[in-house]
Amino acid sequence: MSDFDVTAADSIDLARLRRFVAVAEELHFARAAKALRIPRQSLSATVIELEGELGTRLFVPGASPTQLSADGAALLAHARDLIKAQEQAEREQQPEEPASLRVGFVPGVTVSKWARVWGERLPEHPLAVVGVGQGEQEAALRAGRVELCFVRLPIDRTAMNAIPLWRETxxxxxxxxxxxxxxxxxxxxxxxxxxxxxxxxxxxxxxxxxxxxxxxxxxxxxxxxxxxxxxxxxxxxxxxxxxVTEIALAWPVGSDTELLEEFVGIVRGRSANSSRGAVEPEHAQAPARKGTAAKSAAKKPGAKKPGANKPAAKQRGAAQGGGRGRKPGTRRGR
Structure with a gap:
């Protein structure tokens, strides 16, 4: 029985082990070299080097066609495990792709202005814009082919959130x-x-x-x-x-994500500096600015105008000028 220890291959670089695996799987040096796109002589030299380092024959000498030795078969299984483990480690080390968003639109809708704003604000997150037939607008959302979609109403409002945007003549x-x-x-x-x-x-x-x-x-x-x-x-x-028909932005109930809310905010005209949060209900109204209520009240019928409570004498004096504000060259009346 051979005393060959396959763990001795753990210190050998994977590039050379991959060459050995190619020959061991093909059992033909010329075909393996062609698959690896290297000269046959280089491949043979690599196998000879490996046999010297490991102290064993990996292929049966003089066999035609090429045959693996028992130690060669053991090394093949171990080399496959080493290569698989390395490839898995490389995949885990690769950074995750940035989150993206898929937005659908039915015929007639133009989304370029919102896509442009998205690209300016979130360039690190790809935005995929997908044309969707009107007959498929709800199916595309339910199946997850798109996260949001510009749709023509009506749609099933029990399963879909929708923000009406504009009406079409x-x-x-x-x-x-x-x-x-x-x-x-x-x-x-x-x-x-x-x-x-x-x-x-x-x-x-x-x-x-x-x-x-x-x-x-x-x-x-x-x-x-x-x-x-x-x-x-x-x-x-x-x-x-x-x-009339109505265009709305729709998405499935319960599917809200941070990126989805970002896009909804862009469509609603939220600026880049606005705070980001949950989508507001359709009936929500912006709080009145300071002084808005007073201005509105002043416009109501019967509302008192500024200066209405001034004494009549003062009002007459103001109307006559009271000696102030006269134009240059005018004479004071007697």
Whole structure:
């Protein structure tokens, strides 16, 4: 029985052990050298050096094809363990990647201004901006594909927090030579009897506008969708009495994180120097500044104006000048 102690390999550098493992696994010096991208002669020299340092044969002399000796097989198992342990230690020593945030947006929404502010304030935390189909806006949030999303309401408010941001005016899209294009604005009554193309799914709005261009009729879409799919052969007219759509920033209930709150603050216009904290409820109001209540009261009907309690004589004197504040060259009346 061999008295070879595999722990003697603990002091050998891993680069040479990796060369030995490559040959031991391939059992072919030429293929191992090619995989390592080194000359075959260099690989053979490394194995000879190892056998000299360890005092044993690692491969059966003269065997064809190449065969591991019993000591070589023992070293292979030990070398694999050493390499695995070193790789694990290197992974643990690597610094963790900085936390990032994924923000989704439905078609028609532009998020560049908030992404720019984020990059200025938190450059160390990557912000991923992800386009999301309107039909997938809630699914993307529930599945965690994005932490927040600019959505079109309505959504399930029992499972989602939402901050309404702005409303979108609906527009009617018609051909340039359509009689309706002569109107600056429209009402729903103006569209009575017209062929209305289905635009219930904003993700398919481009197809609906293509149908208007091809066969005529009317498509009603949010203004931002019309801008997104603008065509030179169509015109867009606001509808004054149609139901508006609303854009909101939404995220799942209970998913608040520090980075999420930072982004919500940016969207709400919080400055970089503002204190960071929990997201305020939608109905929260800013405290009145000093003097605001007094100014508001002064504007109410029946409120007394400054100077209303002065004696009448003093008021008349002030109105007549009382000898003070006369313009140069004016004479005192007799």
């Amino acid at each position: 609906p527009v009617a899209v018609v051909q340039k030579d359509d009689a309706l294009s002569l109107l600056d604005t429209m009402t729903l009554a103006d569209l009575a009897g017209e062929q209305l193309h289905d635009t219930s799914d904003p993700d398919q709005a481009a197809e609906a506008l293509a149908m208007v261009a091809a066969v005529g009729g009317v498509a009603i879409v949010p203004q931002s969708i019309a801008r997104l799919h603008h065509r030179r052969d169509l015109v867009y007219r606001p509808i004054t009495d149609a139901e």
